[in-house]
Amino acid sequence: xxxxxxxxxxxxIMGSNKGELSGDCDMYxxxxxxxxxxxxxxxxxxxxxIAIALAAAVASKHLKEPLEFLEVYASGNIIKNxxxxxxxxxxxxxxxxxxxxxSLGDADRKLEVLSGISEDNILEATRMISAGRIRIKKADxxxxxxxxxxx
Numbered sequence: 235x236x237x238x239x240x241x242x243x244x245x246x247i248m249g250s251n252k253g254e255l256s257g258d259c260d261m262y263x264x265x266x267x268x269x270x271x272x273x274x275x276x277x278x279x280x281x282x283x284i285a286i287a288l289a290a291a292v293a294s295k296h297l298k299e300p301l302e303f304l305e306v307y308a309s310g311n312i313i314k315n316x317x318x319x320x321x322x323x324x325x326x327x328x329x330x331x332x333x334x335x336x337s338l339g340d341a342d343r344k345l346e347v348l349s350g351i352s353e354d355n356i357l358e359a360t361r362m363i364s365a366g367r368i369r370i371k372k373a374d375x376x377x378x379x380x381x382x383x384x385x
Contacts, residue, residue, distance in 0.1 A: 281345070282316035285381055286329055287336030288347045293385040294337040301385060303366075306333045307373035309380035323351050330368040333383065334359035 286306060294301050306329060308316070316329045324331065332348075338355050339347040362368055373380050 280319040282312050283319050283321055283332035284345050286332045289381045289383040290333040290336030291339045291341035291347045293383040295341045301337055304333050305369045305384040307371050307382040309373050309375055309377055311378045324356055329370045330363045334362045334368050
């Protein structure tokens with residue numbers, strides 16, 4: 235049996251010899267859609283900067299004292315994909331801004347960590363960046379998708 239993926243919503247199951255549609259197509263399509271329904275989550279904006287913001291929010295949430303600095307270590311692919319992407323609600327770009335805003339956000343909102351950010355949050359994040367409290371570094375890893383935040 236061959237599976238041909240028709241991105242992004244469903245799979246068509248093909249007969250192994252002649253490429254004919256299987257009678258089980260609806261069953262497989264239903265199973266595939268169940269997996270998507272279970273696994274997909276809402277993200278506010280592009281996933282790379284939002285993932286950085288979430289990592290920063292989680293790190294900040296566990297601090298026992300006020301945040302002094304954040305160091306973000308990311309793989310090359312994350313850096314490449316996050317650098318020029320606009321951060322929702324800001325009209326600005328940058329991994330450092332995503333991390334700074336994330337540190338001010340609510341980690342419990344997961345990939346919607348930046349929903350509800352205010353102009354005051356943007357100003358505070360900009361001050362953090364200007365003061366050198368947010369550092370972005372390339373992680374020494376072979377993993378293509380890697381984000382680590384140290385606070």
